[in-house]
Structure formats: structure tokens, C-alpha cells
Amino acid sequence: MEKFICIHGHFYQPPRENPWLEEVEFQDSASPYHDWNERITAECYAPNTCARMLDGEGRIQKIVNNYSKISFNFGPTLLAWMKEKEPDVHDAIVAADQLSQQNFSGHGSALAQVYNHMILPLGNRRDKYTQVLWGIEDFQHRFGRKPEGMWLAETAADTETLEVLAEQGIKFTILSPYQASRAREIGARNWRDVDGARIDPTRAYLIKLPSRRSISVFFYDGPISQGVAFERLLTSGEKFATRLLGAFSDRANRDQLVNIATDGETYGHHHKHGEMALAYALQFIENNKFARLTNYAEFLETHPPTHEVQIHEKSAWSCSHGVGRWMADCGCNSGGRAGWNQGWRAPLREALDWLRDQITPLFEAKGAELLKNPWGARDAYVQVILDRHHANVDKFLTEQANHELNETEKVQVLKLMELQRHAMLMYTSCGWFFDEISGIETVQVIQYAAQVIQLAQEVFHEDLEPTFTGLLAKAKSNIPDHQDGACIYTKFVKPAMIEWNKVVAHYAVSSIFRPYSANPKIFMRSFEQEHREDFSVGKAKLAIGRTKVTHEVTHESAHLSYAVIYLGEHNLAGGVQPAQAQEDYELLKKELEEAFQRADFPEVIRRIDHHFHGSNYSLKSLFKDEQKKVLYQILSSTREDLENRYRLITERYAPLMHFLTDLRADLPLALQTAADFILQIDITRGFSAEDVDLEKLRKLCAEGKARDVNVFDEDLCYTIKNRLENMMRDFAANPENMSLLRTMEGLTDIVRTAPLDLNLWRVQNLYYEMLQLAVPKFRAAATQGDVISKDWMNLFLSLGDHLAFEVNPLEA
Structure with missing residues (x-):
């Protein structure tokens, strides 16, 4: 009897793009990240491309790509976003599928997914067909091969859905054990009732379809999958592996497959460092030869179904009422407030x-x-x-x-x-x-x-x-x-909802605060500037123009004219309308310019209102991302004024605050607030400075740690993370830059002792790559007595130590 293990991760986020912009706008709830896609990528999708393997002292020994050893699927809409915003992560996932083909007898571990996570049993047959076809086509476009398996949204299935999969050449899918109704050995007459998850999940099954086609299905192990997702099984990689191995039956006189399926976000997003527990479990199983890692396609080739199964029609993995969760107030919810219902x-x-x-x-x-x-x-x-x-x-x-x-x-x-x-x-x-x-x-x-x-x-x-x-x-x-x-x-x-006027209003308003090229592209719209004039009087600005806008998706075009006046701070007014006749446009320019040059700004606003027939746009007309940038720019003087006032308070009462601190007495709230505000500003600037003053920064961080104040928050961590990532990229591109290496070594020494929760996976990845690429060259030169190379090696090893790498072997 041979033992096989397959771990499947369903990696998915719903499409979050504004339907009219085709872009994900800023999401406050994901702060300090731009949006939830970016945040979950940093916490899960990316770390699983480079999971850390640690020694007994918690030092990094090696970095592995988890995707190459497991089964996985990614939502096509998520991968489309990732290809544009996080191309390195996208490409690492594709590379993992290629590597998995070497690991698993030519069978890639990636599965396709129905295109936008539609609950197919609730769709009509035409939508079922297109969802599957688009999922297959997207998969082939990214992974360069035909998919063997497909993940159904929420594992929701019925006979017609399975018919569509089989019709389009899909060999297998994965279902919940609770979806199985009855099973029997192929060729046998009598069915066995397996309702209530009593199906044996250690083998593949065949479903014979009315069309005379068939499709194979795997039922994941419910209890272990539940343990991974909700019972903190990922707190220990060895504990995780032991639980998997404990699912094999010594009574079964045949090869067995222990397989689990969970949301992929379990490994890193829902459970911090879950990707490390996964990596350790996989290594623990492989190194000790407790079982053989496989994927579904490889196992199916060598272990074709000997049993057939029938499923509950319109059933899914996250609803005990079939597919009620997506059509009725069935009782399934995410733990909302008492008294709420889902009758909507x-x-x-x-x-x-x-x-x-x-x-x-x-x-x-x-x-x-x-x-x-x-x-x-x-x-x-x-x-x-x-x-x-x-x-x-x-x-x-x-x-x-x-x-x-x-x-x-x-x-x-x-x-x-x-x-x-x-x-x-x-x-x-x-x-x-x-x-x-x-x-x-x-x-x-x-x-x-x-x-x-x-x-x-x-x-x-x-x-x-x-x-x-x-x-x-x-x-x-x-x-x-x-x-x-x-x-x-x-x-x-x-x-x-967005129409032509609103798009041009965004362009016109934002152009007051940032320069655009002659033909910019903004949110799937390309702009062709036909005419523009800018005027300024003191802080006031006036822009008048005509532009042709083309929708990059539908290829529809429109010509519009605009005028915007900015009077400082948040005071802005503008108008947009379909481009008028040339003589009317010339009259508009003449009247606005004359009034503006006289600094008769109320008259300018009245003229805009008159010519644009009450069309009224302001800073509120900006789309979220640009609005955030402009407001930050506008508030710069306000921030500077607040900083000066808080700094004056902090400096004036510094002796008193030190005295109270020595007595272990609480500071008055007003003084605490002022001191924390200034300390955080100084630390943030210290890390962001072009020429970092390491000693000053070290003292500031030590002060924050000693005072145990709330300055090391998510925003500061995000700033530090980005600075170190940028520095490490520059260093990887130019390893001879000793000054940059010395600064990074100093910064990482500071952050490792500060109470910071940093996600440095990109920095560590680049360091790991340099271990293979740059270190041999410098080590060889250092061995032959080159002083600069010896200094480089010492600094580089120290940097690795600060980044939690096990570096002793390099010194030998």
C-alpha cells in the first residue's frame, strides 16, 4: 500500500474593479495598503511563492515555492489584476505550475476556475458554458497548457454543470464530502448511501452523465480541511503534517490519497505565517518519506476510478442547504449581528x-x-x-x-x-x-x-x-x-456611474494639480488634447481646453470642452460640456481670460456657470485615488502648521515630560499626544531620508521603544517596508554599492530591535537571490585578500543576520 497526499488551495478574491473605470479604487479598510487585493497578495499570494524554511533557532535556511508542491487554482479575474499590479507574483505562480509538472509526472498542479465565480447551478446553461469556456481560455493564456481539472465556485455543482465541464474536456473537479449522495463499485448493482459525508475521500470517483460522458471527482477530507481553516492547525507545521498522516487507514489494502481543500488565503492571510507551516509540513512529509506528495491529475492517471458516485443536486461546500446561501435566507451567514436576516x-x-x-x-x-x-x-x-x-x-x-x-x-x-x-x-x-x-x-x-x-x-x-x-x-x-x-x-x-462629462471633469480638475502628457491615458480612456490654455494669478489658476476622449474598451469617442478655476486650498469650480462651435469656444476663452486677469474670480465662476449651463464640478468630482493625492497636497500646509505647533509644545515641556517619565507617572494626554505625533514624524522622516542618519534614527526608535508609545503603527511599518524594498532592489542591481549596503545593514539592525511588525518577504527574497548570484564572486575575492571584498562580505553577512538568515555556513 502506498500513501499519497495532495493539498489543494483555492486562491480567489472577487473582482473589485469599478465597472466604469476598470480599476480597483482605494479601499480604506485595507489600509495601509491601497486595496484588499494588494494586502492579501502581500500577506498570502506572494509569501507562498517564497515560503521560508527555518532552522531550530528561527533563522531562514532556504526559500521555497509552495505552489510547486500543492494543487491550486486562482480566480481568472484575480490573476488579471495580479498580472498588471504584481507581475512578479503572477509569473512566480505560473513558474510553479511548470515546476510541478517536473514533480508530478508531467501533470501541472494548477487547476482552472469558472471565470468570475458564478454559482453555476443557479445559472442558465448558456452562462454555464461561457463561464467554463472563459475559465479554460484564461488558463491556457496564462499557463500555456490545457487544464485537466476545474474548480467550481463554492464547489457548487449539479448534473448540468458537470455535463458542461465534461463537454469542454475537463477531466475532474473537487467537491465537498457532504455533496456525495450514494456510491458503488463500478459494475456493481447496489448503491451505498454515503449521505452526511460518509464517502471515502481517499480515492477518485466517476460520475456517469446522461449524455454518456463522464467526469472524475475527488472529495476532500472534511475534518482535516476544517481543522486547517478554522481550528488553528497551522500553528505548527509538524502538527499539520501529523494530522494529514493520521488520516491513512491501516485496514485499507490499497493505495490511498489523503487530500484536503481550503481557501488558499488560509495560508498567510487568515492565519499569519500559514505559508511557513505549509512549507514545513510538505518538507517533513517528503524528507521522512512518510507519504508521497502528488496532485490530482497525477493520481488520477495512475489510479483511475474503481467506484462511481452520485451527488446531491445543487449542492456546495459552504452551505448546508444546497445553494440556498446564494438565493434565499437559508440560515447560512458570516456571523452578522443578532436580529439580522438575509431575506434580501x-x-x-x-x-x-x-x-x-x-x-x-x-x-x-x-x-x-x-x-x-x-x-x-x-x-x-x-x-x-x-x-x-x-x-x-x-x-x-x-x-x-x-x-x-x-x-x-x-x-x-x-x-x-x-x-x-x-x-x-x-x-x-x-x-x-x-x-x-x-x-x-x-x-x-x-x-x-x-x-x-x-x-x-x-x-x-x-x-x-x-x-x-x-x-x-x-x-x-x-x-x-x-x-x-x-x-x-x-x-x-x-x-x-460614469459618463463622458465626469471623466473629463476628473481629467480637467486633476490637471490643475499634476502635469499630464499631451495624450494621457486615464482609467481606460485616452485623451487627445485639441486645445489648452493655462493662466495663473498669484495662487489662483485657470485652465481652459478641448479634448477628444476615446474609451479603450468600446472604442467610442467624444469631443468635450472644459474650464476649471482653482482659488487655493479646497476652493475649485469647473464645467464640462460637449464641445461647442469654434466661435462659442473662442468667446468662452475670451470672457474667462479677461475676468481672470482682472482677478475677478466671482465673475469667472459666473461665466463658467453661464457657458456650461450649470455644469458644476469640484474636488468631489475626482475619482478616489486622485482625490486622495490632491487632498494630501492641499493639506501639506495644514500638516506643516500642526507639526510646528506640536513641536513647540514638545520642546517647551520636554524637561517636565522627562521628569514625569523618570517618576513613572502618566503624562497628561495633551502632552502625550504632541510627543507621540512628533516622534512618529521624526522616525518616519528618518527612514525616508535620502541620506539616513543612522545614529539619530537609532536614538529615536530607542526612545519610542523605551516609552512604549503607539508610534510603531501599520502606517510606519508600511513606510519602512517600502523603503527597504526599494533599497534592496537598487542594491541587487548594483551590488558594488558599499554605501548602500552599509546603510541597509544599519537600518535592518535598527528595525530588528524595534517593536515593528514588518513584512520583509521581498527584501529577504532579493537577499536570498544574491546569496546565489553575488556572494560567490565577493567571497572568492575576499579569500584572495581583497580588503574591499572582505568588508563587503562582512557587511552582507551582517545584513543577512538582521534579516533572520542562517549565515554561519557562509563564513566557513
Whole structure:
């Protein structure tokens, strides 16, 4: 009997992009990171590409890529974000799949996933097909091979879903043991009831489908998966490994597979350092030959199913009521407040289903005018999503059109495709998973629906919004102020909707505070400056211009004119409208310039209001990220004034504060606040300075540690982390820079003794790479007596010591 172990991680985050910007905007709750994708990447996705293996004293011995030894899937929408924002992590995940093929007999460990995490049993067959097809195409685009297995969102399955998987060549999927209904040996007559997770999860099973196709399934070990996710099993890698090994049965006279499946975020995000426990468990099992690591595809090839199984229709892994969590108030929730209910789930789904069904005949009719096969074009559109370069878009249009399209028709086709893309995105499962309809995940899916409504108005000239919001009104919020889905649509969705004027207003307002190139690209819109004039009087600024804007997704264009006046601080007014006739534009310029040069700013504002017919834009018109930057710039003088006042207080009462500290007496709150504020500013500046004063910084950090004050917060840690990462990148590019090495050695010596919770995985990764690449050269020169190389080695080894590396072997 041979023992096999397979650990599967389902790595996924819902798409968070603003549907009109195609960008993830700043999320306060993820601070100090920009957004939750970035934060979870830093805490989980990236660390698993470079998990630390420690010695008995907690020093780093080596760094390994966990993905190459486990089974995993990543959401396509998450990987699309990662490819743009964290390309190194994206590429390391792809590389791990290639390495896993060497580890597992040519079978890669990556599985595909249905495209945007739609609960397929609740979708129609057409959406099921496209979700699977897009998932496969995205996988092939990234990993360079066809997927053998596919992860179903929430493992939600029914017969039709499995038929679609099998039809498209998927060999297997992974399900919860609670989804199994009955099983039997292939060829046997009688079925055995395995309801209630009584299925044996140590083998593969076959599901025979009505179409005469079949698909294999693996049922993960429920108790161990539960232990990993919720019972702190990852506090010890050896404990984790022992629990896995304990699942083998000595009574079974056959090869066995112990396999578990959890959210991948368990390893590092939900459980800090979970990736290290995973890495240790894998090494512990392999080195001691307790079992053989494998992935599902390799095991399936050598151990084809000997038993068949039937599953509960419309069942999933995180709902004991089938798929009720995504359609009803079934009782499943995430532990929300007492008295809350999820009665909003059913009317939300009914509203979205109504919207989908309303646009279907409209799409088919309009699509038939332009396309050979509208639904076939939707399936093929994934190739455009993966590559939006104009040549690829033109190729798609040429292949799908039923005649040579003019420019207007091309825009219509692309809008039809985007309408269908958002009609699927609005079914992303997270919209129903949590407790309250006003939560960010549910607002996100309603925003996708609003984009569908907007596109339908533009393409079909049908206003679907009134009926849709009427249906949403039946979805009652648990929060009285939010009332219902219609109120939430008005409060949180409508303000996010973007039209041409709002995009140009953002461009015009932000251009007052930052220079743009002649033809900038902002949020999937390209701007072609047709005319612009800037004026200034003292601190006041005036900008007047005309621009052509082109949507990079739909290729639609518009010409607009704008005028913005800025009077300092937060005082700004502007107007935007479709470009007027040249003589009207010249009159606008003349009147605004004359009034501005006279410093008659109220008249400028009145003229803007007159020419732009009451169109009124301000700093509130900026999208979140730019607004945050501009406000930071505006508040610079305020911050400087506050700092001067707090510094004066701190310096004036310094003797008193020292005296009180010596007596171990509490400082008055006002003095404590002022002193902490100044200390944190000084420490932050010390770490950020171009020429770091190590001794001064060391004293400041020592003071903060001795006073045990709250200055070493997340924001400071984030600043230090970024500075060290940038320095390490520069050093890796130029290892001969002794000054930089000396500064890094000093900084890391300071941070290792300060009460800082730093995520230095990037810094440690670069150091680890230099151990292999740069050290041999300098060690050889040092051995032959080169003094500079010897100094370099001593500093580099000391840096490694501060970064928690086991460096003694290098000294030998």
C-alpha cells in the first residue's frame, strides 16, 4: 500500500474593479495598503511563492515555492489584476505550475476556475458554458497548457454543470464530502448511501452523465480541511503534517490519497505565517518519506476510478442547504449581528435574473444585425478581454461580423460584448455570501447590473432602470438608514456611474494639480488634447481646453470642452460640456481670460456657470485615488502648521515630560499626544531620508521603544517596508554599492530591535537571490585578500543576520 497526499488551495478574491473605470479604487479598510487585493497578495499570494524554511533557532535556511508542491487554482479575474499590479507574483505562480509538472509526472498542479465565480447551478446553461469556456481560455493564456481539472465556485455543482465541464474536456473537479449522495463499485448493482459525508475521500470517483460522458471527482477530507481553516492547525507545521498522516487507514489494502481543500488565503492571510507551516509540513512529509506528495491529475492517471458516485443536486461546500446561501435566507451567514436576516438574497437574485432575461432577446436581435452568431461571439470575446490591443480587437470584429462593419457598428458590437460580460459579473457569488445587502461585495454586483442597464440604454434605447430598482426595493436592508436595494442603488451605485462629462471633469480638475502628457491615458480612456490654455494669478489658476476622449474598451469617442478655476486650498469650480462651435469656444476663452486677469474670480465662476449651463464640478468630482493625492497636497500646509505647533509644545515641556517619565507617572494626554505625533514624524522622516542618519534614527526608535508609545503603527511599518524594498532592489542591481549596503545593514539592525511588525518577504527574497548570484564572486575575492571584498562580505553577512538568515555556513 502506498500513501499519497495532495493539498489543494483555492486562491480567489472577487473582482473589485469599478465597472466604469476598470480599476480597483482605494479601499480604506485595507489600509495601509491601497486595496484588499494588494494586502492579501502581500500577506498570502506572494509569501507562498517564497515560503521560508527555518532552522531550530528561527533563522531562514532556504526559500521555497509552495505552489510547486500543492494543487491550486486562482480566480481568472484575480490573476488579471495580479498580472498588471504584481507581475512578479503572477509569473512566480505560473513558474510553479511548470515546476510541478517536473514533480508530478508531467501533470501541472494548477487547476482552472469558472471565470468570475458564478454559482453555476443557479445559472442558465448558456452562462454555464461561457463561464467554463472563459475559465479554460484564461488558463491556457496564462499557463500555456490545457487544464485537466476545474474548480467550481463554492464547489457548487449539479448534473448540468458537470455535463458542461465534461463537454469542454475537463477531466475532474473537487467537491465537498457532504455533496456525495450514494456510491458503488463500478459494475456493481447496489448503491451505498454515503449521505452526511460518509464517502471515502481517499480515492477518485466517476460520475456517469446522461449524455454518456463522464467526469472524475475527488472529495476532500472534511475534518482535516476544517481543522486547517478554522481550528488553528497551522500553528505548527509538524502538527499539520501529523494530522494529514493520521488520516491513512491501516485496514485499507490499497493505495490511498489523503487530500484536503481550503481557501488558499488560509495560508498567510487568515492565519499569519500559514505559508511557513505549509512549507514545513510538505518538507517533513517528503524528507521522512512518510507519504508521497502528488496532485490530482497525477493520481488520477495512475489510479483511475474503481467506484462511481452520485451527488446531491445543487449542492456546495459552504452551505448546508444546497445553494440556498446564494438565493434565499437559508440560515447560512458570516456571523452578522443578532436580529439580522438575509431575506434580501431572493429579491436580489430575482432582480438580476429579470435584467438578464430582459436583455437576452434585445441582445439576440441587435447581435443578429451585426454578427454571424451573437452567442458564439460572446464566447470568443474572452480573447479580447485577455488582449485589448487594437489589432486583436480588429481581428475579433473581422472574424465575428456578418458584414464589413463601419466605425459606429464596431462600437455597437463592443458594447454588446461588454453588456454580456457585466451581465455575468453581476452574478459573482460574493454578492450573496455575506450578511447585508449594503456590504461592499453586494454593492459591487449591483454596480455591474447598473453598467448593464447603462449599456442597454445606449445600444437598445431601452430604460430598464425603473423596473429594476422597483424589484430591488423588495430586498430589505438590515440597516434602517439604507432601507432597501433601491435606496442602496441610489446612495452607492448611481454616484459611481460614469459618463463622458465626469471623466473629463476628473481629467480637467486633476490637471490643475499634476502635469499630464499631451495624450494621457486615464482609467481606460485616452485623451487627445485639441486645445489648452493655462493662466495663473498669484495662487489662483485657470485652465481652459478641448479634448477628444476615446474609451479603450468600446472604442467610442467624444469631443468635450472644459474650464476649471482653482482659488487655493479646497476652493475649485469647473464645467464640462460637449464641445461647442469654434466661435462659442473662442468667446468662452475670451470672457474667462479677461475676468481672470482682472482677478475677478466671482465673475469667472459666473461665466463658467453661464457657458456650461450649470455644469458644476469640484474636488468631489475626482475619482478616489486622485482625490486622495490632491487632498494630501492641499493639506501639506495644514500638516506643516500642526507639526510646528506640536513641536513647540514638545520642546517647551520636554524637561517636565522627562521628569514625569523618570517618576513613572502618566503624562497628561495633551502632552502625550504632541510627543507621540512628533516622534512618529521624526522616525518616519528618518527612514525616508535620502541620506539616513543612522545614529539619530537609532536614538529615536530607542526612545519610542523605551516609552512604549503607539508610534510603531501599520502606517510606519508600511513606510519602512517600502523603503527597504526599494533599497534592496537598487542594491541587487548594483551590488558594488558599499554605501548602500552599509546603510541597509544599519537600518535592518535598527528595525530588528524595534517593536515593528514588518513584512520583509521581498527584501529577504532579493537577499536570498544574491546569496546565489553575488556572494560567490565577493567571497572568492575576499579569500584572495581583497580588503574591499572582505568588508563587503562582512557587511552582507551582517545584513543577512538582521534579516533572520542562517549565515554561519557562509563564513566557513
